[in-house]
Amino acid sequence: MSDIIFKKNRPKYFFFILVFLILIISLSYFGILWMLNPSKYVSVFTRNEVIVSLVGILAILGALLLSLIIIKSISNRNFFIRINDEGLFLGILQYTNNLIYWKDITGIEIVEINKIKNILVYINNIEYYKNREKGLGKFFFISNTKKYGTPYVINTNALSAKIDDITEVMIENWEKFK
Template identity: 30%
Template sequence: MDDKIEIELSKTKIVLLLIGAMIFVAIGLLFIVSPEKFALSQFRNPHVLRIIGIASAGFFGLCLVFGARKLFDSKIGLTIDQNGINDNTNATSIGLIEWRDITGVKTVQVASTKTLMVLTNNPEKYIDRAKNAISKRAMKANSKMYGSPLSIISSSLKIKHNDLEKLIITELQKRGK
């Protein structure tokens, strides 16, 4: 394949994800500051609500930081060419995933979010290329939970998840995989 397929980041989808993250950060902060106001039958203990608030504010705060970086990222979200898949869709993206290292793809769904896991015969090669300690930990967790450290987040791209999955499977089949 000499043609290059480029899929841009969807700034609209990223803004919507940022709004959602802001809402969860705000709720988390409310749980931290006033947990007694939110005590329900399941969560009567304000300490449990405070812990949930800290986890929510922390996780979605990180999502805000990485999402804001993607919003102002001028690079192409995903490039597919003769070398492989060049991923720039999320915080754990490591750039080029070479065709020779790809053994398949599978979809993982967490809540309503679908993620395309790129299966590899060389996971350590890509984990070692992580940009920072947080990304490295996330990639190791992905590898343990989903069988691969490599994930492509279609919700940040200008393509539907199912179309992206079909496209990558077609390109893999062209290479006899």
Template identity: 25%
Template sequence: MTSQNEQIEIPLSKNKMFLTLLGAIAFVGLGLWFLINPPKSNHWLLGNPTLIFIIGLASILFFGLVAVTIFRKFSDKKPGLIINKQGITDNSSGVSAGLIPWTDIQEIKMSQVMSQKFLMFIVSNPQDYLDKVTNPLKRNAMKMNYKTYGSPISISSNALKTNFDELQKLLEYKMNEYKS
């Protein structure tokens, strides 16, 4: 992290993104295997060829989209996160919200799904963030976040050169500093 003129920039972590890309490619490969040569089983559930086909197809579609998104992020020269007196500019994922002004942020909450931690930004005007998104996949992902967690905006440290605890402390500190 570098601080210059009251601006903190957190770069994207190419190492973390590369490891995630490898994992996504592995799951695409697993999905292809399920479609081309599904494993044989006498198990009542895992032996169901229709279920194996659906799992394989879902794996290819979801993890293929993840792989494409990460691959595109590799050429992105912009910082993953910019924190300044205007707010937080998010460029950390495929569903980044862009500029989130401090005046819009009511609360920053930590959420967790399995072992994955992320920060939810409770904003005063969530529909505005959904309305400005033109990509239907991105909009649907943000709508799902909104319905599930109460906000369309979430940030994790997965693609950033920082860890989750440092990110949470920094953002909460800066929110208190800029909102007071």
């Protein structure tokens, strides 16, 4: 079987990057403003300077976290989904181990999360995949597992194919190779 590859849709991908960059710049700008002169921004919602300073620090930390995610995403040369007889390669996720073997998959479904359709890939050997993760990827891995029952939550908005087509091909190949 030849590999089936779903590549990124460049205009959509660059749009997402642009939105994240605007968010990073805004968070940095307001975070610095609130940290440098907190007394100027005290209001009904932020009753004292300490709260304004803390919000400024959180804004800066959020901007740094988003910057890290953007840098990892831009430097990711494997931003695609590849389906072959070995398994499912999910290059669009920020995990260290992007290959899920067919034998480990227990289910694939489309779920709407915050009004956005996502593909959930359920696996039976979560500990094996969790032990191969590190750093921020491990944090997201554990967080997604707690929230959705699986670490593999795939948002396909930046890909060139529709979510229904991608899911259909995944399920067909999973049933064929499991």
